[in-house]
Amino acid sequence: MKTVDQIITDIQIPEALSLLLGKSSNLLESPCDKETGETPFSEPARMPRRPLFFDIETTGLRSLSCYIYLIGCLTETGDGLRFRQWFAENADEEPEIIRLFCEAIEQDTVLVHYNGNTFDIPFLQERIRLHKMPLSVPKKEETLDLFRHLSRAQKLFGLINRKQPTLEKVVGYDRTDPYDGGTLVAFYSEYVGRCRFDKARSEELLAALLLHNRDDILGLSQLPALLPYCCFADLPFEDAGQATDEGTVTFTAALPFALPKPFRKILPLPEIPASCRIHKTEAGGQAPVGSGTDSGQIISVSPDADSGQIVSVSPDVAPDNLYADLLLSGRTVRLQVPVYKMAPYYFFEDYKNYYYLPVEDKAIHKSLATFVAKEFRKPATRETARQQKSGSFLPQVTEQIGPPFRFRHADELCFFEQCDLDAQNIRDYILNWFRFLTAQ
Numbered sequence: 192m193k194t195v196d197q198i199i200t201d202i203q204i205p206e207a208l209s210l211l212l213g214k215s216s217n218l219l220e221s222p223c224d225k226e227t228g229e230t231p232f233s234e235p236a237r238m239p240r241r242p243l244f245f246d247i248e249t250t251g252l253r254s255l256s257c258y259i260y261l262i263g264c265l266t267e268t269g270d271g272l273r274f275r276q277w278f279a280e281n282a283d284e285e286p287e288i289i290r291l292f293c294e295a296i297e298q299d300t301v302l303v304h305y306n307g308n309t310f311d312i313p314f315l316q317e318r319i320r321l322h323k324m325p326l327s328v329p330k331k332e333e334t335l336d337l338f339r340h341l342s343r344a345q346k347l348f349g350l351i352n353r354k355q356p357t358l359e360k361v362v363g364y365d366r367t368d369p370y371d372g373g374t375l376v377a378f379y380s381e382y383v384g385r386c387r388f389d390k391a392r393s394e395e396l397l398a399a400l401l402l403h404n405r406d407d408i409l410g411l412s413q414l415p416a417l418l419p420y421c422c423f424a425d426l427p428f429e430d431a432g433q434a435t436d437e438g439t440v441t442f443t444a445a446l447p448f449a450l451p452k453p454f455r456k457i458l459p460l461p462e463i464p465a466s467c468r469i470h471k472t473e474a475g476g477q478a479p480v481g482s483g484t485d486s487g488q489i490i491s492v493s494p495d496a497d498s499g500q501i502v503s504v505s506p507d508v509a510p511d512n513l514y515a516d517l518l519l520s521g522r523t524v525r526l527q528v529p530v531y532k533m534a535p536y537y538f539f540e541d542y543k544n545y546y547y548l549p550v551e552d553k554a555i556h557k558s559l560a561t562f563v564a565k566e567f568r569k570p571a572t573r574e575t576a577r578q579q580k581s582g583s584f585l586p587q588v589t590e591q592i593g594p595p596f597r598f599r600h601a602d603e604l605c606f607f608e609q610c611d612l613d614a615q616n617i618r619d620y621i622l623n624w625f626r627f628l629t630a631q
Contacts, residue, residue: 192284194291195263195276195401199409204242204267205362206448208415210426211335212240212301241267242335243300245292246407247311248400250376254317258285260379262292263404265412266300274408276401280386286322289315293326302329305355305411306338337414343421347454347629359410362417362451368399368406375403416451420519424622428524431614435530439512440585440609442526442617446519453520456628460513460586463533464598469581515586517621517628526621534581535596535606542576553578574600583609588627591619 245264251257263276275295277288296302304311308331315328338353345353348361356366370378382396419426428444435441516527539545545554546568554576560568577600584596584606592607612620 192280192287193276193278193397195274195278197274198268198271199265199274200271202272202409202412204272204412205416205418205451207418208242208303210422211340211415211418212242240301241297241299242303242412243296244303244408244412245307245311246304246404246411247314248372248375248379248404249314250379252310254314255321258282259289259314259318260285261400261404262288263408264292264295265408266295272412274405276404278397278401281383285318286324289318289322289324290326293319293328296328302334303411304334304336305414306336307331307334308336308339337411341414341417341421343629344417347420355407355410355414358414358417362413364410364413366406366410368403370399370403372403375400419446419448419450420454423519423625428614428618428621431617433612433617435609437512438530438532439527440530442528442612442621444524444618444621446522446524449521450519453518455519456517456631458515458628458631460515460529461598461604462513463531467533467535467579467598469532469534515624515628517624524621526624528586528624530609531584531586531606532582533584534579535584535598536577536579536600537594537596538573538600539571539576539578542571542573545571545576547571547575580608585609587620587623589623591623592616 243264243266245262247259247263248261249257249259258279260279261276263274265275266273277291279285279288302312312328312331312334319326319328341353341358344350344358344361350357350361359366378396378399382393382400385396386393427447429447431442431444433440433442512527512529514529516525518525539554542554544557546557546560546563547554547570548563548568550567554571555563555568580596585608586604586606587595588604590605592612595605595607597605
């Protein structure tokens with residue numbers, strides 16, 4: 192058996208992991224919701240738990256006929272990150288490396304892995320059972336599987352898959368190891384056959400086997416940096432504020448720690464239809480003009496596949512300021528939306544209780560309709576049960592702030608009258624846009 196035990200000081204575990212490990216262990220059982228990105232961060236905190244990142248290498252996929260030949264783990268110490276590996280030179284040494292790994296699992300640690308709920312944990316449990324060892328590893332629901340918690344990363348960053356090496360590129364971890372797991376199985380088989388008589392080749396193979404496992408674990412330790420993107424809805428906001436400048440309102444907030452890379456989404460918004468434009472006689476000035484769509488529906492712009500960002504919008508799609516622009520960079524959250532100076536409609540949901548007056552383009556309640564001649568009124572529909580109001584409005588993707596105004600009843604996008612929002616409403620407004628933009 193061969194062992195590695197060293198202190199690593201050139202990398203650190205991302206601070207974002209502390210948000211997960213410092214809370215109730217139920218977090219380990221409930222990964223971020225695939226649709227909303229939510230986890231129960233509001234649960235009462237328990238004592239913080241220390242992460243133990245680990246990965247196993249096996250001679251195959253079947254735990255009944257294959258065995259573990261290498262286990263590596265990474266833990267935090269006062270001097271840096273302690274990295275350990277236990278390497279079995281043959282099948283007979285497997286129980287010993289399992290025993291040493293289990294001894295490294297302390298009471299206040301939580302196992303962190305990538306898709307280990309499917310492979311690593313069940314494989315370890317089965318090998319312990321087959322060897323009839325008086326040992327145990329935590330149940331999978333008591334561990335932290337980053338594969339599950341980072342389920343939204345592929346869509347958020349436009350990635351081709353959700354494999355660990357793919358996510359490592361997003362957080363900026365550069366692998367040295369060029370081999371995949373299948374190649375390593377062949378290397379280990381060759382090592383077992385050569386280790387007694389070909390020392391040079393054996394050392395070369397051993398170095399490749401240890402390096403692959405090392406890169407798996409060090410890369411794994413950097414993936415928690417992506418948790419804030421996938422669980423954005425549950426991050427605490429600080430210093431929320433808003434400012435207006437030249438027809439644009441900017442909402443800002445600060446995160447408790449810096450994100451590893453900028454994330455940006457830009458969405459063109461519809462221009463004001465003719466029916467909702469403010470005439471000069473009413474507003475005393477020119478109504479804002481932009482390019483977009485007159486349909487009242489939102490157009491999606493996909494992120495760049497490599498960077499996960501959008502840095503510009505084509506001038507023929509959204510000149511001026513008719514777009515929503517969400518940027519996460521460092522500790523800063525910034526959302527910019529245009530101010531619509533217009534006369535949109537408020538639609539009455541109980542439309543059957545209203546009459547529509549075509550000449551005035553508005554609806555009145557039936558209790559008032561007796562004062563209007565029948566030839567000037569008709570039963571309102573969902574589209575005509577409405578009242579128009581002039582002013583300055585901000586776009587919203589939910590009816591968070593009321594009353595909601597629209598161009599047409601069926602429009603996805605709605606508006607609220609421009610006003611100063613409190614910190615909680617700013618947070619909710621940013622989060623609603625984040626959910627909508629990342630669902631496109």
